Amino acid sequence: xxxKERCHAAEAKLEQVSAALLDPRPxxxxxxxxxxxxxxxxxxxxxxxxxxxxxxxVRPDDRREVRAELLRLRNRTRLLAMQVPQATNLCQxxxxxxxxxxxxxxxxxxxxPGEPQAxxxx
Amino acid sequence: xxxxxxxxxxxxxxxxxxQSLDVAQNNVSNASTPGFAxxxxxxxxxxxxxxxxxxxxxxxxxxQSSRDEYLEQAVRYQSxxxxxxxxxxxALSGIEPIFDxxxxxxxxxxxxxxxxxxxxxxANPGSAAARQDVLSKAQDLGTSFQQAAAxxxxxxxxxxxxxxxxxxxxxxxxxxVLNYNLQHSQQGGNVNSGLDAxxxxxxxxxxxxxxxxxxxxxxxxxxxxxxxxxxxxxGSHQYSLQSSYTNPANPVNPNAPPAAHILDANGQDxxxxxxxxxxxxxxxxxxxxxxxLQGDSQQAGALNQIxxxxxxxxxxxxxxxxxxxxNAGAPLFTYDAxxxxxxxxxxxxxxxxxANTLAxxxxxxxxxxxxxxLSLSNLGGSTAATDTIGGKSILDFLNGQTQIIGQxxxxxSSGQTVAQQSLTQAQTMRTQVSGVSLNEEAxxxxxxxxxxxxxxxxxxxxxxLTDTLINMVT
Numbered sequence: 001x002x003x004k005e006r007c008h009a010a011e012a013k014l015e016q017v018s019a020a021l022l023d024p025r026p027x028x029x030x031x032x033x034x035x036x037x038x039x040x041x042x043x044x045x046x047x048x049x050x051x052x053x054x055x056x057x058v059r060p061d062d063r064r065e066v067r068a069e070l071l072r073l074r075n076r077t078r079l080l081a082m083q084v085p086q087a088t089n090l091c092q093x094x095x096x097x098x099x100x101x102x103x104x105x106x107x108x109x110x111x112x113p114g115e116p117q118a119x120x121x122x
Numbered sequence: 123x124x125x126x127x128x129x130x131x132x133x134x135x136x137x138x139x140x141q142s143l144d145v146a147q148n149n150v151s152n153a154s155t156p157g158f159a160x161x162x163x164x165x166x167x168x169x170x171x172x173x174x175x176x177x178x179x180x181x182x183x184x185x186q187s188s189r190d191e192y193l194e195q196a197v198r199y200q201s202x203x204x205x206x207x208x209x210x211x212x213a214l215s216g217i218e219p220i221f222d223x224x225x226x227x228x229x230x231x232x233x234x235x236x237x238x239x240x241x242x243x244x245a246n247p248g249s250a251a252a253r254q255d256v257l258s259k260a261q262d263l264g265t266s267f268q269q270a271a272a273x274x275x276x277x278x279x280x281x282x283x284x285x286x287x288x289x290x291x292x293x294x295x296x297x298x299v300l301n302y303n304l305q306h307s308q309q310g311g312n313v314n315s316g317l318d319a320x321x322x323x324x325x326x327x328x329x330x331x332x333x334x335x336x337x338x339x340x341x342x343x344x345x346x347x348x349x350x351x352x353x354x355x356x357g358s359h360q361y362s363l364q365s366s367y368t369n370p371a372n373p374v375n376p377n378a379p380p381a382a383h384i385l386d387a388n389g390q391d392x393x394x395x396x397x398x399x400x401x402x403x404x405x406x407x408x409x410x411x412x413x414x415l416q417g418d419s420q421q422a423g424a425l426n427q428i429x430x431x432x433x434x435x436x437x438x439x440x441x442x443x444x445x446x447x448x449n450a451g452a453p454l455f456t457y458d459a460x461x462x463x464x465x466x467x468x469x470x471x472x473x474x475x476x477a478n479t480l481a482x483x484x485x486x487x488x489x490x491x492x493x494x495x496l497s498l499s500n501l502g503g504s505t506a507a508t509d510t511i512g513g514k515s516i517l518d519f520l521n522g523q524t525q526i527i528g529q530x531x532x533x534x535s536s537g538q539t540v541a542q543q544s545l546t547q548a549q550t551m552r553t554q555v556s557g558v559s560l561n562e563e564a565x566x567x568x569x570x571x572x573x574x575x576x577x578x579x580x581x582x583x584x585x586x587l588t589d590t591l592i593n594m595v596t
Contacts (some may be wrong), residue, residue: 003595021577022546029573036580043587067595074588079540081581084574086200086544091571 004062007069010039014076021083193552194322198329198336200545202398205330207537209284209403214411214531216277220270220425221524229425230520232266233432235259237502237517244495247482248446254477260436260454264470267429271467274416274425278379281408285365285382288331288401293362295328296346296354299336303343304358333398349395352386361387373419375462381418382408403534411530415523422462424523429466431511433457435501443481443494451481451494 001009017032222228239259243252302321321344328334328346334354337345346354353361367380382405386392393409396402417423422430433455440451452475458468484493501509502517511519 017577018543022543023550026569026573029570029577033573033576033580036577036584040580040583040587043584043591063595067592070588070592070595074585074592075536077581077584077588079536081578081585082536082540083543083547084578084581086540087547088571088574088578091568091574 003066004069006042007073010042011073011076013039018080196548197552198326200548201326201330202333204541204545205400206398206403207534207541209400210407211534211538213281213407214534218527218531220273221527223524223528229266229270232263236263237499240495241499244492244499247492247495250477253480261471267466267469270425278412281404285404289363289365292331295324296360298324299344299346299355300360306342331399332401349397352392352395369419375417375419377461378417378419378463417463426463426465427511428520429469431516435509439494439497440481444483444485445479445481452479
């Protein structure tokens with residue numbers, strides 16, 4: 001598998017992950033985790049290949065193409081990076097809500113009143 | 123218990139179960155109604171004390187909505203973000219071709235072609251064909267600037283029309299919320315699920331158009347605030363917005379396209395309170411992006427700056443030279459100098475100039491036969507103080523503008539993609555959780571959150587890896 005093909009495969013996997021994450025279910029998120037692990041392994045072997053290969057043996061045109069592929073891959077990675085925090089925040093808010101007592105009349109989460117604090121004064 | 127009491131209790135139960143069936147039927151019928159949230163029938167146990175005549179049984183309670191306000195707010199927020207990026211992306215796609223990043227068309231190509239014609243002329247200053255080519259390429263450049271100015275003017279008109287229609291839609295939707303409040307008040311606080319669905323659908327659409335906060339008051343009415351401050355609806359009163367286009371008094375540039383303002387019902391400028399949705403995106407393009415290119419009451423804009431610098435410096439250099447007849451060179455360009463924002467739209471070749479009145483000779487001393495033509499061919503990349511715009515050569519400044527517009531368009535497009543994904547995600551989650559107890563689902567949500575956090579770490583690793591690889595192949 002050439003460097004370019006590896007980049008293609010990695011990008012295709014990232015697109016699949018991005019689409020799958022639109023359906024937020026634990027089993028899907030788990031599967032995405034595994035897919036991302038595969039992408040990392042794919043790129044790590046790329047990095048290994050690059051570091052051990054003679055850079056002068058690769059034609060400049062090929063290097064330009066691979067670089068363009070890598071830039072696209074990084075762009076796709078960063079898009080994914082923007083997508084994930086939104087989902088994390090959504091879950092965080094939902095969990096907070098689960099620990100509260102529903103909603104106030106104004107539509108905001110109602111925080112349960114704290115335990116009465118003992119006073120040692122007087 | 124008497125037979126009568128038994129029958130009465132059974133009748134209560136039958137009524138209650140009938141109401142449950144009605145609620146189920148209503149849920150099925152409204153499965154695809156925009157904004158509808160499943161209703162849950164509630165049954166209330168009646169007190170049972172036969173000795174005191176309390177016969178027990180059940181009665182129907184008020185149907186409860188399964189609407190999750192937190193997820194509703196998440197969907198509304200994402201609608202606003204998506205509206206903002208979509209409006210910017212659409213408007214910028216009309217501007218991007220003016221500054222063609224490939225350099226094959228538009229001003230970039232026309233300017234490069236003109237400098238090449240100067241270069242060819244400097245190599246053969248006596249050539250009639252080379253002189254004629256200079257005139258032809260200069261004419262092309264003028265046309266190119268005029269077309270760019272016309273395109274920007276057309277985009278400005280389109281964006282202004284979109285602002286007007288968006289404000290009108292916001293007012294119409296606010297009227298629907300007002301009607302909800304009025305009906306709610308007339309029905310003594312009891313709102314049917316259809317009206318509730320309509321309200322939430324309206325709020326979602328409204329947030330796509332402007333960042334609007336919906337506050338549910340204790341009397342059940344909805345207060346609508348734009349940007350958290352500007353009232354659109356309070357109780358039974360609506361406060362309509364309007365758009366306005368005005369320039370400040372004593373502008374630096376007369377005839378400049380006026381800035382867009384959003385006014386509240388009292389005529390106060392509330393443009394700063396438009397923080398989300400289509401309207402915010404349109405205002406960003408209308409009041410920030412377009413003025414940076416075509417100018418406004420205070421600034422000339424990049425397009426006019428480039429046109430003026432090219433025209434002025436080319437004319438100055440030619441005027442300092444001598445034509446084949448021994449006369450001072452004629453100016454190559456003319457433009458309307460009455461306002462800083464008129465340069466690009468009026469840039470044209472001097473109608474009086476001919477190939478024979480182009481001055482290639484620099485009288486010196488020392489006299490150089492192609493001195494002026496040579497200076498003109500180097501003008502684009504010159505970093506002499508007289509030839510630069512904002513400390514950059516003409517071509518560097520133009521490339522900088524091309525990159526800025528390209529980056530803005532790319533950012534808007536990426537933002538649109540991510541906002542669309544986030545909106546879909548929030549909508550899917552809303553559908554999945556609607557009607558499900560938070561306690562039942564808490565474990566799932568925690569599992570989900572753990573998964574997202576793991577993915578987030580992996581993406582950080584991936585980002586670092588791609589960076590390393592890019593450095594390796596560079």
